[in-house]
Amino acid sequence: MEIVIEGPATNSTPRAIGRPATPLTLNPRAGTCVGVHLNQQDIRLAIADVSHSVILEKSIEVEPGYSPQCAAAVVRDIVTVAYGVCGLDISALLGVGVSVCGPVSPGGMVQRANGMPTWAGVNISQIFGAVLEKPVFADNESNCSALAEMMWGAAAGYEDFVLLKLDLGVGGAIVRNGKVITGVAGGGGEFGHMSIEPNGGLCRCGNRGCLEVQIGVDRSLQEMSRLYGRIITIYDVSAMASQGDVGARRMIEDMRNRPAEGSPLSARSSIRRSSSSAGV
Ligand SMILES: [Zn+2]
Structure with missing residues (x-):
């Protein structure tokens, strides 16, 4: 069966000279x-x-x-x-x-x-x-x-962009010339595991101070769980905040601010080191 077929004719485009487009x-x-x-x-x-x-x-x-x-x-x-x-x-x-x-x-x-x-x-x-x-x-x-954003979402019409995903962890993707840059092993857009704080907390990947450790929601949930003495999920935080819990409200504020703040000085020095080692 044909995957591409003739669609319904539209009058939205002005008629050009010559055979009508199908x-x-x-x-x-x-x-x-x-x-x-x-x-x-x-x-x-x-x-x-x-x-x-x-x-x-x-x-x-x-x-x-x-x-x-x-x-x-x-x-x-x-x-x-x-x-x-x-x-x-x-x-x-x-x-x-x-x-x-x-x-x-x-x-x-x-x-x-x-x-x-x-x-x-x-x-x-x-x-x-x-x-x-x-x-x-x-x-x-x-x-x-x-791929979805490029086809239907915020990146429609763009062939070069970066996607940053902030969740329990931190993920990302790099798109160049309309293609996702995967790298040899698939980690091309793994911004979450770039170390931006060399002396920062341990990350599950084995590095220290990864972006995910610095700004991921998981870190805040662990802090909340330790403070409250029980496992706190993101749904708990939402419910607690709506009931007026000041700690939960503060965590939501932190989650909003951390990605923008990051660790700019450390990030800049880390990027500079990477650039010089790459010879650029
Ligand atoms: Zn990591």
């Missing part, structure tokens, strides 16, 4: 695809047709520390049920894209310093491909976000 559009009947986002405590899934129309979205809570095999089986079960409920033909599923919080090599291998440490060294494409029996493409969540 408008083209993506064919929604050419097939479907599935997007999966693996979070630390839930798996989100969306089914869309080739014309980018989302048919169904679903979110499933999972136990923290879930295994790759478990995730693949959960996704397979959701996809099977969803295709049945929506009356979709599973043979028309063209491929599955999987986004992960952490660097992913071009071959689909999860690297270290990701949000799910037990997944380091796991080849997502192989494990999910074997269970789903469909082509599987895995990448870092920030790289996927950059």
Whole structure:
């Protein structure tokens, strides 16, 4: 089946001299695809047709520390049920894209310093491909976000930009000439693990003073948990702040200010060192 077909004629562009242009559009009947986002405590899934129309979205809570095999089986079960409920033909599923919080090599291998440490060294494409029996493409969540922003969001129309993602951790992506710069092992846009404070706190990647340690929400949550003597989640902070808890309100203020403040002097010196070592 043709992926690109003639679209409906429009009168929005002025008629030029010569043969009228034929408008083209993506064919929604050419097939479907599935997007999966693996979070630390839930798996989100969306089914869309080739014309980018989302048919169904679903979110499933999972136990923290879930295994790759478990995730693949959960996704397979959701996809099977969803295709049945929506009356979709599973043979028309063209491929599955999987986004992960952490660097992913071009071959689909999860690297270290990701949000799910037990997944380091796991080849997502192989494990999910074997269970789903469909082509599987895995990448870092920030790289996927950059592609989405470039196609539909704030970066539409731009071919060179940087995406910064502030969450429990800190992620990012670099786009040049319309392509995401992944680097050899997939860590091209991993700003979160640039050390901006050489004597700063320890990071899960093994470095000290990473940007993620300095401004990531996780650090604030750990501070809150220590102060209150129990595990505090971001949802707890939101609820506590709305009930007037001054500590929670202060944390939200800090989260707002830290990314802008960072450690400018340390960052500048770190950047200068990197530049000189790179010979620029
Ligand atoms: Zn780090």
